Amino acid sequence: MTKHINNPKNELRRAKIFNAIKAAAPTVTTDVKSIEAEALELLKESEFARPKLLSEDATQALMLRIEAGLVIGTSCEKISTAHDLPNAVNQFFSKHFLPKELKVQNIEPLQKLNWEGISTDVDIQQDNTVGLCWAEYGIAETGSFVVHSSPEMPILLNFLPLYLIAVIPKSKILHYMDDYALIANEIAKKKETPRNMCLISGVSGTTDIEGVLVQGAHGPEVLHLIIIEDQ
Amino acid sequence: MQVNSPENFTENVSEALAQPNLKKVIRRTTDKAETKRAEAVTNFPEFENARLQGQKIKDHTIKYMDHYLAEFEKNALAQGTIVHWASTAEEASKIVLDICRQHNAKKVTRSKSMLGEEIGLAHAFDNSDIERIETDLAEHIIQLAGDPPSHIIWPAMHRSREDVVKLFREFHTDPTYSEEITDLVRSARRDLRTKFLTSDIGISGSNFLLADSGSSCTVTNEGNAELTITPPKVHIVTAGIEKLVPSMAHAVPLLRLLTRSATGAEITQYNTFHNGPKRANDADGPEECHIVLVDNGRTKMLAENMEAMLRCIRCGACMNHCVVYKHIGGHAYGSVYPGPMGSVLTPHLNSLKVANKQTHACTMNGRCEEVCPVNIPLPTLLRSLRAKSWQKKYEPLTNRFVVQSFAIMAKRPKLFQLLSSCGVIFMKVFSRKGWIKYMPFTSGWTRNRDLIEPESTTFMHQYKKMKKNKSSGA
Numbered sequence: 001m002t003k004h005i006n007n008p009k010n011e012l013r014r015a016k017i018f019n020a021i022k023a024a025a026p027t028v029t030t031d032v033k034s035i036e037a038e039a040l041e042l043l044k045e046s047e048f049a050r051p052k053l054l055s056e057d058a059t060q061a062l063m064l065r066i067e068a069g070l071v072i073g074t075s076c077e078k079i080s081t082a083h084d085l086p087n088a089v090n091q092f093f094s095k096h097f098l099p100k101e102l103k104v105q106n107i108e109p110l111q112k113l114n115w116e117g118i119s120t121d122v123d124i125q126q127d128n129t130v131g132l133c134w135a136e137y138g139i140a141e142t143g144s145f146v147v148h149s150s151p152e153m154p155i156l157l158n159f160l161p162l163y164l165i166a167v168i169p170k171s172k173i174l175h176y177m178d179d180y181a182l183i184a185n186e187i188a189k190k191k192e193t194p195r196n197m198c199l200i201s202g203v204s205g206t207t208d209i210e211g212v213l214v215q216g217a218h219g220p221e222v223l224h225l226i227i228i229e230d231q
Numbered sequence: 232m233q234v235n236s237p238e239n240f241t242e243n244v245s246e247a248l249a250q251p252n253l254k255k256v257i258r259r260t261t262d263k264a265e266t267k268r269a270e271a272v273t274n275f276p277e278f279e280n281a282r283l284q285g286q287k288i289k290d291h292t293i294k295y296m297d298h299y300l301a302e303f304e305k306n307a308l309a310q311g312t313i314v315h316w317a318s319t320a321e322e323a324s325k326i327v328l329d330i331c332r333q334h335n336a337k338k339v340t341r342s343k344s345m346l347g348e349e350i351g352l353a354h355a356f357d358n359s360d361i362e363r364i365e366t367d368l369a370e371h372i373i374q375l376a377g378d379p380p381s382h383i384i385w386p387a388m389h390r391s392r393e394d395v396v397k398l399f400r401e402f403h404t405d406p407t408y409s410e411e412i413t414d415l416v417r418s419a420r421r422d423l424r425t426k427f428l429t430s431d432i433g434i435s436g437s438n439f440l441l442a443d444s445g446s447s448c449t450v451t452n453e454g455n456a457e458l459t460i461t462p463p464k465v466h467i468v469t470a471g472i473e474k475l476v477p478s479m480a481h482a483v484p485l486l487r488l489l490t491r492s493a494t495g496a497e498i499t500q501y502n503t504f505h506n507g508p509k510r511a512n513d514a515d516g517p518e519e520c521h522i523v524l525v526d527n528g529r530t531k532m533l534a535e536n537m538e539a540m541l542r543c544i545r546c547g548a549c550m551n552h553c554v555v556y557k558h559i560g561g562h563a564y565g566s567v568y569p570g571p572m573g574s575v576l577t578p579h580l581n582s583l584k585v586a587n588k589q590t591h592a593c594t595m596n597g598r599c600e601e602v603c604p605v606n607i608p609l610p611t612l613l614r615s616l617r618a619k620s621w622q623k624k625y626e627p628l629t630n631r632f633v634v635q636s637f638a639i640m641a642k643r644p645k646l647f648q649l650l651s652s653c654g655v656i657f658m659k660v661f662s663r664k665g666w667i668k669y670m671p672f673t674s675g676w677t678r679n680r681d682l683i684e685p686e687s688t689t690f691m692h693q694y695k696k697m698k699k700n701k702s703s704g705a
Contacts, residue, residue: 014316019529021297039477049280142498154514183481199502204454208369211260214416219454
């Protein structure tokens with residue numbers, strides 16, 4: 001869908017800005033291919049301008065990062081298969097003294113699991129809830145998980161609950177943010193870019209009152225990442 | 232909201248220095264930020280490479296700004312975003328308000344955006360019949376207090392916990408009676424939750440605009456941007472045209488630099504790329520998305536050889552390390568952008584005539600340039616603004632007289648030495664126990680601190696004597 005504003009004033013303002021740029025830098029080339037080549041060249045420097053990971057193995061690097069306390073309010077564990085997930089969730093409830101209620105993302109790999117004894121459709125607009133989502137990717141560099149908005153992924157599921165559990169398939173754990181940017185580029189080429197691509201690295205926090213860190217400012221106070229090995 | 236004027240910088244500074252606790256509260260946050268940034272840089276040995284890469288990425292985008300702006304527009308339109316252009320702050324603010332009125336919006340939620348402050352959005356909403364709700368905790372605090380922001384990362388750093396306790400008790404519907412910071416944050420969480428979910432329009436800024444996809448990127452540690460943007464039917468982005476980068480891969484190196492430089496954290500918790508309105512059948516998200524691309528002095532900076540300033544990624548490291556900012560805080564600058572970066576930006580967003588005093592509020596110690604994640608030569612830019620201010624005769628007559636007199640003396644060494652010797656004797660008259668508390672013509676200095684008593688003779692006299700002793704000794 002392409003929406004142009006049929007507004008002459010907007011066109012005039014646009015022209016004014018472009019003319020001012022041209023007037024400021026009249027000698028600059030507009031050869032698109034050379035601009036693209038220059039832009040690509042800049043990315044070659046990334047290899048020498050990013051931090052070393054804690055391990056060469058992406059999954060291990062991500063877990064080590066979280067275990068070292070480098071990702072605010074976040075813990076992690078590894079399970080063998082998705083079938084072990086309800087048990088891991090039950091342990092999470094016990095650890096945090098929570099009732100067995102959560103909102104499970106409406107996605108087939110999660111919905112098909114045996115959630116017996118657990119209520120799986122709480123209203124996340126209420127506070128103090130638990131959310132469970134299936135991440136698209138994990139990123140070792142930053143201890144992040146990535147979610148994409150879709151009919152099955154409400155973005156608010158990651159932002160409203162006080163407790164959040166994110167499941168990351170092991171095969172989807174990337175080394176660096178740059179690796180995710182390449183994937184995003186491929187998605188864009190296929191014109192399948194979702195409305196939102198969220199890189200989430202820890203819980204909702206603030207230091208706005210006297211510089212003291214408080215978790216759970218608006219969103220999750222506790223984040224637990226579960227890596228599924230056979231996925 | 233009481234907003235200081237940049238024109239009254241000297242009076243603003245006197246007021247700030249007279250506030251007994253201001254320096255303490257500023258230093259509590261900035262000193263911590265300074266320490267944490269140093270740790271983050273130590274833990275990232277590739278930081279210098281990253282900084283150079285970040286600088287090159289910004290320089291490249293600025294060099295081809297028209298190309299990337301056109302690319303961004305094309306791709307944003309293809310995503311379904313409605314693109315608006317604004318040459319001035321007034322135009323930008325009017326566009327946003329018009330969109331809100333077209334949708335009969337009664338209340339809007341805003342996530343923190345310095346560009347939003349720059350174009351006067353807060354003020355425009357407060358003068359309209361639309362309720363403005365700030366969702367960043369610090370912005371929420373200063374909205375309740377009626378203050379302008381005092382720092383670009385921690386806008387409420389000038390407010391103490393006691394202030395926040397009073398404000399929340401007065402304004403929150405279900406306030407806490409605890410004075411614990413955790414409980415205060417919970418009180419804000421309760422108060423803002425319903426407001427997030429019932430807002431008509433969500434307004435955000437953008438840390439980066441991706442030309443190849445037409446995306447805008449928000450960076451927050453609270454997650455308030457996503458909560459601001461997702462529930463309402465309409466999302467409005469306001470962004471300066473210098474926020475462009477070619478692609479997400481080019482934004483990544485800048486994300487690495489941004490948080491480390493701002494707070495010392497390695498990454499901010501929430502980095503989200505927003506791509507137009509919700510797709511068909513999406514579970515949530517706005518149905519309409521607008522972006523207002525704002526010039527407001529940026530092309531003027533390009534034309535006046537100040538393009539290095541357009542690299543700025545708004546991390547606030549320069550002000551965290553600025554000895555002047557640490558003494559006077561943000562409000563004294565009388566501008567949305569305080570500290571070193573503000574002293575360069577404000578003369579372009581406002582005018583040099585109005586904001587020339589800020590360019591002199593710098594010791595030239597070079598700390599701001601040392602810590603800038605994209606190598607902006609802030610002292611050099613400030614010096615060039617000082618030179619321009621001198622050429623345009625914006626300096627007060629007394630300053631011009633003193634500098635011109637100095638220029639005359641500096642060209643005549645004997646006269647200079649004679650007057651310096653007289654100056655030493657003159658200063659000694661007012662000295663008590665090694666310090667000068669008062670002396671004619673120096674009230675600008677002695678109003679806030681003492682002058683140290685000079686040596687008995689001038690530097691040149693001592694130098695000559697030392698040289699003579701050395702040669703006679705040899």
